[in-house]
Amino acid sequence: xxxxxxxxxxxxxxxxxxxxxxxxxxxxxxxxxxxxxxxxxxxxxxxxxxxxxxxxxxxxxxxxxxxxxxxxxxxxxxxxxxxxxxxxxxxxxxxxxxxxxxxxxxxxxxxxxxxxxxxxxxxxxxxxxxxxxxxxxxxxxxxxxxxxxxxxxxxxxxxxxxxxxxxxxxxxxxxxxxxxxxxxxxxxxxxxxxxxxxxxxxxxxxxxxxxxxxxxxxxxxxxxxxxxxxxxxxxxxxxxxxxxxxxxxxxxxxxxxxxxxxxxxxxxxxxxxxxxxxxxxxxxxxxxxxxxxxxxxxxxxxxxxxxxxxxxxxxxxxxxxxxxxxxxxxxxxxxxxxxxxxxxxxxxxxxxxxxxxxxxxxxxxxxxxxxxxxxxxxxxxxxxxxxxxxxxxxxxxxxxxxxxxxxxxxxxxxxxxxxxxxxxxxxxxxxxxxxxxxxxxxxxxxxxxxxxxxxxxxxxxxxxxxxxxxxxxxxxxxxxxxxxxxxxxxxxxxxxxxxxxxxxxxxxxxxxxxxxxxxxxxxxxxxxxxxxxxxxxxxxxxxxxxxxxxxxxxxxxxxxxxxxxxxxxxxxxxxxxxxxxxxx
Amino acid sequence: xxxxxxxxxxxxxxxxxxxxxxxxxxxxxxxxxxxxxxxxxxxxxxxxxxxxxxxxxxxxxxxxxxxxxxxxxxxxxxxxxxxxxxxxxxx
Numbered sequence: 295x296x297x298x299x300x301x302x303x304x305x306x307x308x309x310x311x312x313x314x315x316x317x318x319x320x321x322x323x324x325x326x327x328x329x330x331x332x333x334x335x336x337x338x339x340x341x342x343x344x345x346x347x348x349x350x351x352x353x354x355x356x357x358x359x360x361x362x363x364x365x366x367x368x369x370x371x372x373x374x375x376x377x378x379x380x381x382x383x384x385x386x387x388x389x390x391x392x393x394x395x396x397x398x399x400x401x402x403x404x405x406x407x408x409x410x411x412x413x414x415x416x417x418x419x420x421x422x423x424x425x426x427x428x429x430x431x432x433x434x435x436x437x438x439x440x441x442x443x444x445x446x447x448x449x450x451x452x453x454x455x456x457x458x459x460x461x462x463x464x465x466x467x468x469x470x471x472x473x474x475x476x477x478x479x480x481x482x483x484x485x486x487x488x489x490x491x492x493x494x495x496x497x498x499x500x501x502x503x504x505x506x507x508x509x510x511x512x513x514x515x516x517x518x519x520x521x522x523x524x525x526x527x528x529x530x531x532x533x534x535x536x537x538x539x540x541x542x543x544x545x546x547x548x549x550x551x552x553x554x555x556x557x558x559x560x561x562x563x564x565x566x567x568x569x570x571x572x573x574x575x576x577x578x579x580x581x582x583x584x585x586x587x588x589x590x591x592x593x594x595x596x597x598x599x600x601x602x603x604x605x606x607x608x609x610x611x612x613x614x615x616x617x618x619x620x621x622x623x624x625x626x627x628x629x630x631x632x633x634x635x636x637x638x639x640x641x642x643x644x645x646x647x648x649x650x651x652x653x654x655x656x657x658x659x660x661x662x663x664x665x666x667x668x669x670x671x672x673x674x675x676x677x678x679x680x681x682x683x684x685x686x687x688x689x690x691x692x693x694x695x696x697x698x699x700x701x702x703x704x705x706x707x708x709x710x711x712x713x714x715x716x717x718x719x720x721x722x723x724x725x726x727x728x729x730x731x732x733x734x735x736x737x738x739x740x741x742x743x744x745x746x747x748x749x750x751x752x753x754x755x756x757x758x759x760x761x762x763x764x765x766x767x768x769x770x771x772x773x774x775x776x777x778x779x780x781x782x783x784x785x786x787x788x789x790x791x792x793x794x795x796x797x798x799x800x801x802x803x804x805x806x807x808x809x810x811x812x813x814x815x816x817x818x819x820x821x822x823x824x825x826x827x828x829x830x831x832x833x834x835x836x837x838x839x840x841x842x843x844x845x846x847x848x849x850x851x852x853x854x855x856x857x858x859x860x861x862x863x864x865x866x867x868x869x870x871x872x873x874x875x876x877x878x
Numbered sequence: 879x880x881x882x883x884x885x886x887x888x889x890x891x892x893x894x895x896x897x898x899x900x901x902x903x904x905x906x907x908x909x910x911x912x913x914x915x916x917x918x919x920x921x922x923x924x925x926x927x928x929x930x931x932x933x934x935x936x937x938x939x940x941x942x943x944x945x946x947x948x949x950x951x952x953x954x955x956x957x958x959x960x961x962x963x964x965x966x967x968x969x
Contacts, residue, residue, distance in 0.1 A: 390948040447969055568951040569959065641889040677926030685927065690935070695945035709891055767911055767920040771936035774908040776944035781901060785947055796964040797955075806968055 304355030304366050309342040309377065310425070313384070316342075317405035321397060328395045329622075329705030332388050333402050339388065342411075343381045346374070353417055354627055365417025371750035375412040376540045378748060379608045380407055382530045383615055386731055390619055391525035402435040409433075410533035412789035414540045418477040419467040426463055429534060430456035436526035437518050451747045451804070452518035456534075459504035464737050466497030469868065473747065482545040499546060504655075506538035506589065509558045512582050513801040516566075519581075520631070521573035524622035527574055531618050535581055539588045539607050548595020556593055558686045559586025564694030566799065573621050573703060573793050574631045577614070580657070580699045583691060584610050589670040590688065590806050597751035598758070601847035602671025607748055609656070609738055612840075616653035616731040617703055620646050623724050624707050627717030633792040639710035642734050644719045647708040649728040656735040658700035658773055659692065664735045666769060667742035667760040674758075693776045700773075701780055706792060912937040 316338025323331045355366035369377070384407040392414065393402055409432055412425035470479060473494055477825040484495040485868065504511045519530045546552060563579035563586075570576045589611075591603030623646045624639055625631045640647040648693045648708045652663070659665035669692070676685040719725070736746050759765075784790040843849055845862055890896055914920045916933035929935045 305951055392886045398933045442944075442965070444969075565951040565954050566945060569955045638889070640891055643886075679927065682927055686939075689939055690943045693940050694947050697944060697947050712889075712892070763920045764922040767914045768930075770907070770911040771915055771934065772940035774904065774911050775937040775940040778904060779941045779944035779948075783905060783945065789948060791957075793955065793959065794962050795955070795959040796962050798958040798960060798964075805965060809969070 298358060304357055307349070307354055307561075308367050308412065308415070309346045309349075309381075310408045310415060312338055312342040312345060313404055313408030313411060317403075317408060321401040323397075323822060325395055328400075329393075330396075331397075331400050332392055332394065335400065336385060336388050337564075338404070339381060339385045344774040346377055346381070356417075357552060361419075363406045364418075364420055365479075366421050366478065367415050368417030368479075369415065369837040371413045371748070371752075372540065372544060375608055375750065376536065376602050377411055379611050380414070380533065380536075382734070383407070383611050384411075386615065386727045387525070387532070388530050389730075390622070390724055390727035393721065393726045394525060394544070395446060396439065396523075398435050399439050399526055402432050402439075404435065406432040406529060409536040411585065413537045416479055419463075419470065419479050420477050422479055423460065423463055423467060424640060425459045426501075426537075427457075427639040429537060430460060433534060435523045436530055439523045440521070448518045448521040451801075452514055455504060455514045455614050458819065459501045460551075462497050462504070463501035466494050466501060469494035469497065477543065481547065484549050490553035494548075499542075499549075501737040502538045502542045502545070503555075506535050506542060506585050507559075507582050508555055508589075508799055509562060512563075513799045515581055516575050516578045517801045517805075520572060520835060524574075524631075524670050528615055528618040528622055531577070531581060532615055535585050536607050536611060539585060539592070539603070542589065543592050543600060543604055547592055547600055549593055552589050553681070553684055554592030554593075556586045556589030556591075557684055559583065559589060560687060560691035561586075561694070563690065564698060565795060567698035567702070569790070569793075569795075569797055571633050571794055572631050573633055573636070573707060574618075576620065576696055576698055576702060577618055580617075580695070582612060582617065583698075586691065587669065587672050587688070590677060590684065594672075594675045594681075596675055596678065597754035598671055598678070599675030599747040601746075601751050601755050601758075602668060602675055602824075604805055605745060606665075606672060608745060608748070609735075612734050612738070613653045613656035613664055616649060616728060616735065617657065619724065619728045619731065620650035620653060621703065621707060622723060623720035623728070624717075626724070627720065628715050628815070628859070632794065633710075634794050636707050636715070637710040638708070639715065639717065642716045643708070643719050645725055646728065647704065647817065649723055649725075649732045650704045650708065652732040652735050654700045654704050660773055661739075661761070661766045661769055662736070663739040666739055666744075669747070670760055670765055670769075671758065674804060689772060691734060692772060696773055696776050697780070701777070703827050704873060723864075735744060786787045908937065 314334045319338070320335045323334070349367075349369055351369050351371070351374065352363050353368045357364050357366065384404065387403055387407075391399070391403070394403075402742050406429060409425045409429035413422055413429060416422035416425055434449045434453045435455075436629040437452055438445055446497060467477065469492075470482060472730055473492070476537055482492075482495050482498055484491055486492050500511075504514075507515050514537070519527050542552070560583050563582040567576045567579035567583070570579065584606075587609050588603040591599040591606065593599075622644065624636060627643065628636065628639070630636065656665045659669045673685065673688045673692075676688055720728070742760060746758075749755050780789070841862075845859075915935070915937065922930055922935075925931050942953045
């Protein structure tokens, strides 16, 4: 059994615990001193990053709990890549909402990334489960932030789904332990040696699938994320799905089913994003689409495709956040994220517009930007696997990304029809965070070697040249002709106008018929309970009355008290003996 | 919130000159990329699929895919679009 001192040592050395300490410390700073809260929390992020770098690759905090080894901290190439980008995103998110006076938002902006960081650094399944649940609980505060009935209900739905993911994970962990006798978090796989699907693998893949928003399990993202404040949505957009991607990459590399799941993920959000009026929701669909690329890369399971999947996750966190930040700045200044109410903001928010376009070009994977140097690895992997239809799907999805994230977001926010709104440019802190993100998008795009050095399979990245002439030309053809199609559709007025509406998705099933069914079930159970209790209470009271009539002061057996009591006691003892004999 | 309402002034992106220039540059760049696809130095030595060897495949596919997404996708509205207050009225 682990001593308290070794447990304390294991906790103190963990970068995730350092962030948790920062979150708790920040939560105790009263609003009167709110101006120093985020700067101090940023110090904790710096200390955590320093500790991650100081530790280097290795396993730390190996403890024995009830005789089972538990590795609380594992820094390997896979977890290090995610840990690095989580630190970058956490710092930028803290800077973005620098002037926040919301203590709950500030707490969750550090506690939730801390949980995600702890999850990717977990060396065993028990540690993963603990951080998995902490991530669910801390993130819901971001959704509840605005404090309305709609955000409360959305938060409850979100929490239910996240806890369901945790329950499935726990059940899977139990089965893995029964199969292997270990809690080690290594490759699990969906099938056993005979090719049959393992219950353990299925449960854990479902748990990861919920968090990474697999098709039909995806709609909690669009339901919950846009309900948070704009600063909260940016924080939410980064961590949960990427923690799941990191977990899938570790547990299910080379699972062919993931290729098809990922293919569906890349395609269907494109169409929902096209008709969506709320630009926050458009970006949420974009998360689904982008994670689809990563899932496909993991599904192929080659060294190059895994590099592509996790490298794309790294760059996606930066450029997707940048797009959320740009839309968030527009919301901050105009009070709306509806495409029908925005437009023409480039006139007074030129810097935000430039940053948004850099984010859009990055997510579209234009040469020179971050998406280009990582997405190509995944598309190449489809070619290497001779998966022609998946390759076509990836190209189709790339055109789709350009449509909803590359064009729709900047076009309807900053150009399109003039909304007449003339807001001020975004505040300096927001501009700084967006500027650093944009600079990273370009820096990684132009000089990807430092990112490549972080990738888990160095042997596979050594001979990859993203700027091979054919790759640049192929990508430019795909994107420029897609932009041309957009221009033509606008000119001939075939591009659909934005319409203020709510678009039904899979959440409809549990928000309308599911809710009705739940209400009916509650009423039915209540009625059955009332009916049963009335019947039973009548029977019970009748029995009491009969016993009382016999043994009470006026009863026949009370005339000789010891005899009457003896008869009652004997009946009770015989009854008990009968029950014990039956049970035995 | 917006600080003041629109002043009616035309911004640089709304001018015809900018729109023509943007469209002109886009068309030239798109054509150049398509032509480059036919030049041997811009072709893959060992393509995975035969279509990669067709010089302008990615251009045609990009144009067609984008057009399909927009033209077909908008019909999804008929199936899933409801008024904005749809859920507010039911929760």
